[in-house]
Amino acid sequence: MDRLSVNKDTKVSLKKDIKLVYKRFGPYVKMHRWQYIMVLIGMVLAAVGSGASAYVVQPLIDKVFSQKNEFMLYAMPLALIGVFVIKGVGQYMQGYYMSYITANTNKLVRNLMLDKILSFELGFFNKNRSGEILARMNDISTVATFATNHIINFVSICLTTLAYGVVVIYQGSFLAIVALSIMPLAIIPIRIIAKKLRSLANKSFTTGVDMSSRIFEILNNIEIIKASSGEKIEAKNYREQSELLFKVSRKSTRVELLTSPFMEFFGSVAIAVIIIVGGIEVLNERMTTGQFFSLLTAMLLLYKPVKSLNGSFAMIQPALVANERLSQVIDREPKIVDGALELTTPIDCVEVKNVTLQYDDFTALKNLNVSFKKNSVTAIIGKSGSGKSSLMSLLLRLYDPTEGEILMNGNNIKDLQQKSFRDNMSIVTQRIFIFHGSIAKNVAYGLEVDEKRVIEALKQAQAYEFIEKFDNGIHTILEEFGANLSGGQRQRIAIARAIYKNPDILILDEATSALDEQTEEALKGTLEQLRKDKILIIVAHRPSTIEIAQNVLQMSEGQIINYWTQQEYQQARQKGKITNEDIA
Ligand SMILES: Nc1ncnc2c1ncn2[C@@H]1O[C@H](COP(=O)(O)OP(=O)(O)OP(=O)(O)O)[C@@H](O)[C@H]1O
The missing domain is CATH 3.40.50.300 (P-loop containing nucleotide triphosphate hydrolases)
Known part of the structure; x- marks a missing residue:
């Protein structure tokens, strides 16, 4: 393969494509195991903090407002501060080490990619425009961010969901099962959206390549362009491509943002069900007011991680497509292979x-x-x-x-x-x-x-x-x-x-x-x-x-x-x- 290409196939094989990403990025994940452990500790702290922050609502309402317990009036705000400090420290650790892993992986893959490009024979450079090669360098950050963050986002969301889930189930099991079962339904439209996003990601890449290649050509030939009064033609061509990119990016934003209304809808249904079913439980005195509010808080907090899980699903398609493109360069073998013999004598x-x-x-x-x-x-x-x-x-x-x-x-x-x-x-x-x-x-x-x-x-x-x-x-x-x-x-x-x-x-x-x-x-x-x-x-x-x-x-x-x-x-x-x- 001399000429780099873009796979137009929009068939979604998530499992296979994600496997390919981890085949390439697995070693970088392994290499950062200590940083991942720090991220994990941060995550546990953040998850415990988040779960506890929902839990303290119950004693706050039941002990302070219902039973008028003065000690709890002072103890609860202090506990709340403690809980948020734990959550804050956890989130900081998680964020810091995560960005270290991503930035370091980015750096290493960029270096590897340039080594690879430099090893290619001249024919490769004759056949591929500079913009095309450069765009593949830019792909690295999309895939590296996805590959290094995806696992941890997934674990983080699972942990936080678990912590909230424990609170939800502890505070009212029947109600909890009703509410939690509605949430996953929101995943269904994501698969339909994913297919659309894949073809849009390809289109936006091809247009981007054309545009950056054109800029290279303009910069390298500026004298000729000026001397031939070519400025207007260049500007017109560039504007047309810009417009195309604008349209493609608007379309993908529209598709991407569709996940949000779906989530809002399913979230509001879950909350409405909780209010009705929970209200009946409280009125019939099968549940305290504190338990009800604690459950409601947990459900509202749970909404955010579930939403971000959906967000990371939307990120998957552009990342998988980018991985496919950068693999075309990294996996390509140079046609001119170095010999083993060292020439030690002057060439005569x-x-x-x-x-x-x-x-x-x-x-x-x-x-x-x-x-x-x-x-x-x-x-x-x-x-x-x-x-x-x-x-x-x-x-x-x-x-x-x-x-x-x-x-x-x-x-x-x-x-x-x-x-x-x-x-x-x-x-x-x-x-x-x-x-x-x-x-x-x-x-x-x-x-x-x-x-x-x-x-x-x-x-x-x-x-x-x-x-x-x-x-x-x-x-x-x-x-x-x-x-x-x-x-x-x-x-x-x-x-x-x-x-x-x-x-x-x-x-x-x-x-x-x-x-x-x-x-x-x-x-x-x-x-x-x-x-x-x-x-x-x-x-x-x-x-x-x-x-x-x-x-x-x-x-x-x-x-x-x-x-x-x-x-x-x-x-x-x-x-x-x-x-x-x-x-x-
Ligand atoms: N990378 C390439 N891919 C395809 N054809 C090429 C490539 N480089 C050169 N050619 C073709 O090979 C032929 C010889 O080109 P080459 O540059 O070696 O000629 P030259 O004698 O050095 O010419 P000049 O004096 O104009 O520099 C030309 O017909 C040219 O079009």
């Missing part, structure tokens, strides 16, 4: 053997055979779309060949630990990654900052002369995407980063396109020096860059059509066999 030879690469049905590279050796500079030329970048991606194992193999120092790179060879490779492409941070940190990305070496790398990349002019030099803060730099300056920082790593293989994939001729000429001198002990590959687009290469490889439609020495290449150029148009 890369061989591409009978390599074919297919993107879905499209064959981008066909049966390639070429090798790159230490101390050599190879230029790759070819028209746009001929497969130059695809070949470079294969060397980094961003994709695996569909057929054939890539060998590094004689080892198939599939058998090697990716980090062990990527740590010794640098690539500069036209897509330049600059993050918000100092120039020094941008250059040393992923490595310790050594200021001297940073300056040296910047000098080699012909970047230091403009950085020197900044007030803060290499400590100048760069904006996201390098917005405060020119295209050529960004490219030179990226080249400095590649040099700073001191790699065995340096790949420049159209990395100098934004440089003026003079800077490029100066950079050529640097590359001449750098070639020593390195494999240098330059995907070239200017005839002047090709001059430093010993070998020139020409690609066309995914195939190597020529492999020349520099001399042969020059002769081919002179004879007009190769023109500027052949160099993309």
Whole structure:
């Protein structure tokens, strides 16, 4: 499964889906057992406090108001304060430890999810929009909150209900059974509502994904949008999606809120029955007034936990759907699996053997055979779309060949630990990654900052002369995407980063396109020096860059059509066999 999808099936299989949630979140529940014990203690305190608060109504009315007992007049309010303090402490403990469990689970699953996403091959990112992936990150909190709270909500409600139930039954058993039996009837409409909520949760997710993906696209292409006066079209499209989301959310609120009137109705019927049946019992002196009011208070208090049980049923559907979506990411296996072998020697030879690469049905590279050796500079030329970048991606194992193999120092790179060879490779492409941070940190990305070496790398990349002019030099803060730099300056920082790593293989994939001729000429001198002990590959687009290469490889439609020495290449150029148009 390359493309993430949303399951449109609205068939409700609560039991199976809840099982899936606990299969995923069970370990996190187990891991927090001590916190759960604290929650449980808090819960017992709160439940005892709640039950006792209903119970004290009876002696208050019977002893103080009916029998005029003065001692009880002072004792009862004190007891009441005590009972509420116990309840308060219990609720605090329960709330504090519960939110700890939820927040910690959220954190751990988020980290796991990012590790997983980072382990995926490039193809996954090409096929899925950023908004789609981000939305699945946001799903975590919905499921984690549900998974960690649901058990405890359930236990809490059962305990509180039990405590009230004891009071209710103790104060008048016949009456209690009548009243308690009406309450569960309210659960019936919930199952009908659950089905509706599931399809609405899916719809709202898909619309949300479209919207956040669009925002990403707008932010990443703002220059083009403005230059093409696309603001109005973007705003119009976004408004339409916003409206759709608004409608879906209104609909789900309507459905969700239906539980409330149902509950109110069943609750009022239960209370009405208690008043009539209990009133008759009191009038016939089979029950004291205190017992009656204590029972009534317990019933009114019982209403809240039963209502919240219903509330948590309404939460189940969005959480189950969210679990299904995030499982698509967490359970997905990366297509590029790391090898076991660590490459410990410097890379001195890369061989591409009978390599074919297919993107879905499209064959981008066909049966390639070429090798790159230490101390050599190879230029790759070819028209746009001929497969130059695809070949470079294969060397980094961003994709695996569909057929054939890539060998590094004689080892198939599939058998090697990716980090062990990527740590010794640098690539500069036209897509330049600059993050918000100092120039020094941008250059040393992923490595310790050594200021001297940073300056040296910047000098080699012909970047230091403009950085020197900044007030803060290499400590100048760069904006996201390098917005405060020119295209050529960004490219030179990226080249400095590649040099700073001191790699065995340096790949420049159209990395100098934004440089003026003079800077490029100066950079050529640097590359001449750098070639020593390195494999240098330059995907070239200017005839002047090709001059430093010993070998020139020409690609066309995914195939190597020529492999020349520099001399042969020059002769081919002179004879007009190769023109500027052949160099993309
Ligand atoms: N991720 C991808 N999925 C599907 N097709 C792709 C993908 N990447 C590249 N291609 C296709 O493979 C072919 C080779 O692309 P590649 O980027 O390797 O060419 P290139 O020679 O580097 O082109 P340019 O000089 O324009 O950068 C193109 O036809 C392109 O459309």
